[in-house]
Amino acid sequence: MYDSGNDAMRILVIEDDQDAAAFLVKGLNESGHVVDHAADGHDGLHLAETNRYDAMVVDRMLPGVDGLSIVRKLREREIDTPALILSALGEVDDRVEGLAAGGDDYLPKPYALAELLARLEALVRRAKPEQAATHLQVGDLQMDRLKRKVTRDGQDILLQPREFRLLEYLMRHAGQVVTRTMLLENVWDFHFDPQTNVVDVHISRLRSKIDKEFEHPLLHTVRGSGYRLDEHG
Amino acid sequence: MPRLLRTTAFRLSLLYAALFSLIASAALGFVFWSTSSHIDEQIDARLRLETDVLMQLFRSRELPGLLETIQTRNRADNAGTFVYLLSGPDRDLLAGPLTSWPLDLDASRTYATFTREQLFEVQPYSKGHDESIRVLVTQLPGGYRMLVGHSVQDAKRLQAHTLTVVAVAIAGILSVALLSGAFMGWDVLRRIDAVNRAAGEIVHGDLTRRLPISRRNDEFDALALRLNVMLERIEKLLVGMRQVTDHVAHDLRKPLNRLRSRLEVTLLEARNEEEYREVMAGAIADADDLIGTFNALLSIAQLEADVDRDDRVPFSVSALCEDLAELYAAAAEDKQVAFRSEIESDITLNGVRRLIAQAFSNLLDNALKYAPTDGTIEFRLRRERDAIVATVTDNGPGIAPGDRERVLERFVRLEAARSTPGNGLGLSLVKAVTNMHGATLVLADNSPGLHVEIRFPHALPRLTSAA
Incomplete structure (x- = not known):
């Protein structure tokens, strides 16, 4: 699982x-x-x-x-x-x-x-190396870290700075489960657990930007754990 | 009494008294010795002078003149200070109060000391029989011998008097020292006994007892004051601990029971895998809640125990608040609650970023929980003249004035909150964090809703133990 x-x-x-x-x-x-x-x-x-x-x-x-x-x-x-x-x-x-x-x-x-x-x-x-890459790719989702530009299937996706960092972290760990706590620590630098679903809200916003218009979803919720960005379901 | 003798105050004064007496005795003893030798010298000088005068007389007026003078002087000296004797070559007494030359004093120019008894025929034990007389014997030409004597009684008396004065003075000093030592020792004992009694009562469980403080404001009072502050803190901690233990017992039983019955009910019938999975996921969520509660309790306890922690560093509280606002604004919008933030930039705070983030986040969580749909949450950070002020307001049900103190206690959940998730520790943790930072936490009315304000004093003082 x-x-x-x-x-x-x-x-x-x-x-x-x-x-x-x-x-x-x-x-x-x-x-x-x-x-x-x-x-x-x-x-x-x-x-x-x-x-x-x-x-x-x-x-x-x-x-x-x-x-x-x-x-x-x-x-x-x-x-x-x-x-x-x-x-x-x-x-x-x-x-x-x-x-x-x-x-x-x-x-x-x-x-x-x-x-x-x-x-x-x-x-x-x-x-593992490959970290310094300025270019990240998961399926047809591409990120240019230098130009701070994200496209999916050639279409530009406009992200807020925090959404950009959130996506960047998910793309770096593509295929892996990423927990809410990990996101809070690495994207917001918060080392505590909020009682409300604040992270989920940000994820769902990001999801609506990168997945909504596309047939094939990339950002998956892993029940009981967190999220995973993956081109294979 | 033996306790008194063992007190440091008494021993010290005794030691000083002994030391002082020793020095005083030595000084006075030296004075005594030097005056008495000086007096002796003076008497000898007088004898010499008198002898010289009489010798002069003997040379100029021969024997008859000397005899006459001696006899006159013996008669005239009725105070008995001077005594004169003159004997011829055959030791027959020529002049003086005796009938014969009394002693074997032949050598010329010899000094000697006798008692009156030894010199004169007086009744033994009569008055003045043991009076000392200093004599000077001189050989005169023609075999005559002359004795000039002088009573040393006055000098003796003076010396004895000096001795008495010295002794009395030393005795006086000693007794004053002993008395004052005893008094000081007694005073110390009295105060220590009071402290002892108070400590005994505290040991026996009366935690409200404090050490007595006099109006003298001396080192004892300073110590007692300090200890009282310590006792105050211990009492607070213990009372807090008791409360927590009670509450933990009460409040954790509920979720544990829920967890237990959830599992028990599931076991009553055979179910399919999907159903088991669901129940187990629920059980894990229950366990997570419990763990969360324990973690919060632990954090609060640590914060309260560690007032003097030194991991505070200056950090940009403005940046922190911006990040929090951004994190929560989305959640608020999702709930159709307006989220407004006014955050002054470039405010630095000396503190523990993680804890302050946790505290603010608890307040924002609460606001999010209680703000009604279409309600408003406001999050502000501003610099005032003497403080950095953070406020979180919502327009939910708020907290009645009578409950505003109570909700800061652990596990206190108001009726209105029963239906919402939460462990009743959020505000307690906020309180603990603000206390640790020397800040004040005020709950007020936002009419309607709750207005929470945290004021961090500008120059954050190190938390003094006086609460």
Whole structure:
């Protein structure tokens, strides 16, 4: 359901809580990913150093070496496997500290599996080059980032600046599920959850601009998770 | 009493008294010693002078002249200060109050000290028998010997008097020091006892109790004042904690029950997969609500516990408000509510951006929730002379004046809000965020509707503990 289809990821999970780890491994497996699990910091560090992973999920509080130290050590040894840091502390400082230690994203516990999957996928894609591209394309939807111009099937689409950024983010993560929280963080730089459906409204406006006049919709709602921009339904 | 002796004040005054007495004794002792030796010297000088005069006389007027003078002087000196004796070569007494030369004093120019008893035939233990007399014995030509004596009684008396004065003075100083030490110690004990009693009552659960403060405004009062502020804070936190615990118990039971019955009812009959999926999605949504409630509670608790956090940095609150306005304007329009924003540009605020964003967003969420169709929401940010003021208004049902304090408490939801989603923590969080920033939160009437105003003082003071 969450799997975007084509490529399975190889993921290292470093988590000492047995239940949480079992749930996470199962969830990742069922989404089609290959998972290694380490129950403490030493094992985790060892695995991360000796194997190649597409991404890793690191719990912040671990016996042995704590999560932030693991990431810091890996970065010192120039191993830059994208790392998603999990924390039960849930304070804003934790996020800042997590990113400062070399983490690529941060998720407070308890989290929704859908959110974690979406973020992992975003991390893995981000780690691949092609980012500097000035030109983005999904199906017949094209974006010229320099001229700030969007066309679909040759027709100009006029977007507000925020809509442009929203679409840009969706296009960069085309084919992936993008959650509301990810959109708030990356498009608006807001790190909190509004109680109302503010993001949905912006999405539906964008949708009316890029999809309304066209037979084949690009912007899909993924139930229970968020949105996905994809030329294949 | 033993407690008094153990007080620092008493011990210190005792120590100082002892030290002072020691120094005073040494000084006075030195004075005593130097005056007494000076007096001795003076007496010896007088004896020498007297002897010299008499020798002169003996040389010029021979024996008869000397005898006559001695006898005259012995008679004349009725105060008994001076004594004169003269003996011949055979130790027979020629002149003086005695009948024979009393002692083995032969050497010339010898000083000695005797008691009157030893020199004269007086009744033992009669008055003045132990009076000291200083004598100077001189050999005269022709085997004669002359003794000139001088009573040292006056000098002795003077010395004794000095000694008494010194002793009395030291005793006085010591007792004053002890008394004042005891008083200070007692005073300290009294005040500490009061603090102790108050602390005891607080330990036993009377959190409203405060330490006594005198009118003296001294260091004890400063300490008590400080501790009282601390107690105030502890009481507030504890009361808040109790409230929260109560409310958590009450208010979380409801969604948990809902979740439980949702699942239970579903299990009553066999259903198809689609139906199960739907119920489970609903259950997840219920769980998410609960998690959201817990997160909000946790945030509020953290904000209230951490008054002295230092992660505030200046940021453009104007830009933040513009972004929020843009985010919410669309949602308002979707609901057919007019959204007006007036945001002054280039206003900087020293604070935690994420928290202020959360607070404003809670207010905008509320406004969006309660504004009627075709209603209006206004979001303003402006700079006043002494404050940065943010306001959010709607023209929904508003909040009755009597409820405006209450809605800021955790989990308080007014009747009108029962039908809308929400956990009753939104305004509590706003309150916690404004408190943390030293700002004031005012709920007022927008007639109709709610007018919420947050005033951030311009020069944000570090939150002092005095609430």
